[in-house]
Amino acid sequence: MIKHLIEWTGPRRRVLEELRFHAELLEQEFLALGCDRKAARDLANRRLGSTRKSRQQAYRELSATPRDLLIGLSEQRTGPGWLTPIVLGICSLFLQLLFVPDVAMVVSWTIWAAALCCLIPIEVARWSRKLNHWRYHLYSVTTLLGAALLGNAGWMALIAIWRLPPWPTQGCSVVVFCADIIVYLLGCCLLLRVWSVNRTGRCRRCACPLRLPDESGRSGSLLIHAATRSSICIHGHGTLTRDYWHSAWHGCGAFWDELFKPGRA
Amino acid sequence: MKRRGQVDVLQGTMDFLVLRILAREKLHGYSIARKLAELSASALQAEEGTLYPCLYRMERQGWINSEIGQSENNRKARYYSITPAGRAHLRREQTKWDSFVKAVTTVIAGTEGDK
Numbered sequence: 251m252i253k254h255l256i257e258w259t260g261p262r263r264r265v266l267e268e269l270r271f272h273a274e275l276l277e278q279e280f281l282a283l284g285c286d287r288k289a290a291r292d293l294a295n296r297r298l299g300s301t302r303k304s305r306q307q308a309y310r311e312l313s314a315t316p317r318d319l320l321i322g323l324s325e326q327r328t329g330p331g332w333l334t335p336i337v338l339g340i341c342s343l344f345l346q347l348l349f350v351p352d353v354a355m356v357v358s359w360t361i362w363a364a365a366l367c368c369l370i371p372i373e374v375a376r377w378s379r380k381l382n383h384w385r386y387h388l389y390s391v392t393t394l395l396g397a398a399l400l401g402n403a404g405w406m407a408l409i410a411i412w413r414l415p416p417w418p419t420q421g422c423s424v425v426v427f428c429a430d431i432i433v434y435l436l437g438c439c440l441l442l443r444v445w446s447v448n449r450t451g452r453c454r455r456c457a458c459p460l461r462l463p464d465e466s467g468r469s470g471s472l473l474i475h476a477a478t479r480s481s482i483c484i485h486g487h488g489t490l491t492r493d494y495w496h497s498a499w500h501g502c503g504a505f506w507d508e509l510f511k512p513g514r515a
Numbered sequence: 516m517k518r519r520g521q522v523d524v525l526q527g528t529m530d531f532l533v534l535r536i537l538a539r540e541k542l543h544g545y546s547i548a549r550k551l552a553e554l555s556a557s558a559l560q561a562e563e564g565t566l567y568p569c570l571y572r573m574e575r576q577g578w579i580n581s582e583i584g585q586s587e588n589n590r591k592a593r594y595y596s597i598t599p600a601g602r603a604h605l606r607r608e609q610t611k612w613d614s615f616v617k618a619v620t621t622v623i624a625g626t627e628g629d630k
């Protein structure tokens with residue numbers, strides 16, 4: 251992750267350094283022509299166009315925009331995708347509990363706020379890079395929102411059943427209180443995992459579930475001839491190959507469309 | 516900013532032209548841009564937002580090297596020079612470019628009367 255961060259900042263630093271030097275030399279050229287410093291700077295800026303625009307263009311060409319960092323980091327992670335929001339959510343939960351008296355409210359949204367904050371920007375970044383079809387991203391975001399609503403409904407139900415007061419000292423034992431939170435957190439983990447597995451197993455174009463799984467490699471083997479499972483979209487949009495370490499999507503044009511093209515005898 | 520009559524250098528062509536310029540001497544980015552404008556009689560314009568990414572990419576590919584040196588205004592500047600791998604790449608690109616130009620010229624010559 252740190253290596254990725256260094257690789258991201260390297261080109262940015264270089265571009266910035268070069269553009270600054272470029273502007274400086276241009277300014278000096280105008281100074282040599284007899285302009286005063288302010289006029290020289292203005293002329294150099296006008297000649298360069300907007301420096302900000304050049305910088306943004308350079309970052310885009312070198313894949314060094316914040317969006318690229320986000321996509322890169324999400325691809326670098328080794329743990330499952332749903333784990334990050336859970337860990338972040340729990341951390342922020344403990345932080346908030348130090349200050350907010352209404353624990354029921356804090357607990358109910360924290361995990362889901364973390365999940366939405368972590369995952370929606372990644373979906374948006376990937377969508378703007380056209381890595382997947384917008385339908386797939388829309389599906390991911392909608393189901394995540396659905397899971398958040400379901401999770402909160404579950405929490406409300408838990409509170410209602412166990413009659414949890416705002417804070418454990420107000421007539422409720424700490425054990426019951428902790429048990430309640432643990433059940434809720436486990437539920438959140440499960441929901442996020444279901445969301446993540448369901449989303450991974452869908453076509454990146456039409457968001458339909460992938461079918462016809464085909465297993466290859468040795469089961470239990472992780473490195474050499476690793477167990478690999480590939481499944482396809484029945485609409486012919488592509489194939490997903492998954493092993494223990496990663497999953498890769500190979501998109502192809504719609505081959506049924508190809509077959510039923512008008513004019514084909 | 517582009518002035519009237521100036522054309523942006525196309526992506527693939529930029530690498531080729533920069534390598535040609537660096538094959539003659541070691542230069543910093545600003546001089547490369549100036550040289551390009553000068554040699555093309557100001558017809559070609561290397562946009563700063565394209566030139567520097569191009570230099571960075573070519574350095575990563577091993578076609579050019581860069582080192583910090585003292586510029587004409589007594590400031591630290593990054594000087595670029597071509598590597599043997601860069602020269603080999605330049606030779607290959609030159610051959611491709613020559614045959615491309617030859618093909619286009621042939622087509623133009625063959626359709627001269629159609630205007």
Ligand SMILES: [Zn+2]
Nearest residue numbers: 453456483487
């Ligand atoms: Zn599909």
